[in-house]
Amino acid sequence: EVQLVESGGGLVKPGGSLRLSCAASGFTFNTYSMNWVRQAPGKGLEWVSCISSSSSYIYYADSVKGRFTISRDNAKRSLYLQMNSLRVEDTAIYYCARDIGRDAYSPELDYWGQGTLVTVSS
Amino acid sequence: QSVLTQPSSASGTPGQRVTISCSGSSSNIGRKYVYWYQQLPGTAPKLLIYRSNQRPSGVPDRFSGSKSGTSASLAISGLRSDDEADYYCAAWDDSLSGPVFGGGTRLTVL
Numbered sequence: 717e718v719q720l721v722e723s724g725g726g727l728v729k730p731g732g733s734l735r736l737s738c739a740a741s742g743f744t745f746n747t748y749s750m751n752w753v754r755q756a757p758g759k760g761l762e763w764v765s766c767i768s769s770s771s772s773y774i775y776y777a778d779s780v781k782g783r784f785t786i787s788r789d790n791a792k793r794s795l796y797l798q799m800n801s802l803r804v805e806d807t808a809i810y811y812c813a814r815d816i817g818r819d820a821y822s823p824e825l826d827y828w829g830q831g832t833l834v835t836v837s838s
Numbered sequence: 839q840s841v842l843t844q845p846s847s848a849s850g851t852p853g854q855r856v857t858i859s860c861s862g863s864s865s866n867i868g869r870k871y872v873y874w875y876q877q878l879p880g881t882a883p884k885l886l887i888y889r890s891n892q893r894p895s896g897v898p899d900r901f902s903g904s905k906s907g908t909s910a911s912l913a914i915s916g917l918r919s920d921d922e923a924d925y926y927c928a929a930w931d932d933s934l935s936g937p938v939f940g941g942g943t944r945l946t947v948l
Contacts, residue, residue: 751937753883760840760924760926760939760940760941760942761875761877761883761926761928761939761942762939763928763936763937763938763939766936766937775935775936776936777934777936778934811882811883813883816888818888818889819871819889821870821930821932822870822871822873822888822889822930822937823873823928823929823930823937823939824871824873824885824888824889825873825875825883825885826885826894828882828883828884829882830882831882
């Protein structure tokens with residue numbers, strides 16, 4: 717059974733840092749691209765970042781570019797999101813999601829974690 | 839302001855057919871596949887439609903997708919109470935070099 721379990725969320729002050737993790741199981745992690753998608757309270761979905769299976773290709777939304785860093789450790793079957801210079805508007809549930817990889821450049825996210833809440837507040 | 843534009847709400851009665859639109863541009867829907875996600879209250883999103891009009895296994899054929907030019911639509915026939923959810927369209931955007939989501943449509947079954 718495919719499982720994605722996020723962790724690392726919490727309360728942080730503006731300007732602070734946080735590192736999210738996503739533990740994957742039930743599939744061959746090193747053959748799939750992975751994504752982070754966030755959802756502010758009561759708002760819609762916003763794609764944050766994606767990373768290819770071998771970390772060769774990485775993309776970021778303009779809203780987080782230069783502040784967030786996506787990475788993965790295929791040996792540990794884990795995905796990460798290092799978030800620096802956090803802002804109040806970064807407050808959201810952060811989901812990790814697997815890209816099925818059927819087509820290049822396509823947000824076909826077939827499995828999602830349950831999400832971890834990040835709250836940025838003074 | 840989302841790159842893909844959806845109506846904020848839609849509604850229908852049980853058994854009815856409803857459609858949800860998603861409008862984009864030549865840099866996204868105009869040249870890329872469209873994807874639809876269903877998000878039930880308090881849960882993570884679920885892939886509903888891929889490649890603009892294909893259903894993953896397990897998704898009922900009451901759900902269908904279509905695309906024309908820079909717009910796409912999700913149709914739900916035989917509406918059921920458990921279809922009440924938020925629906926999001928998504929597509930890769932070549933100008934932004936990343937996926938974009940619509941703002942979401944809240945479907946209410948009256």
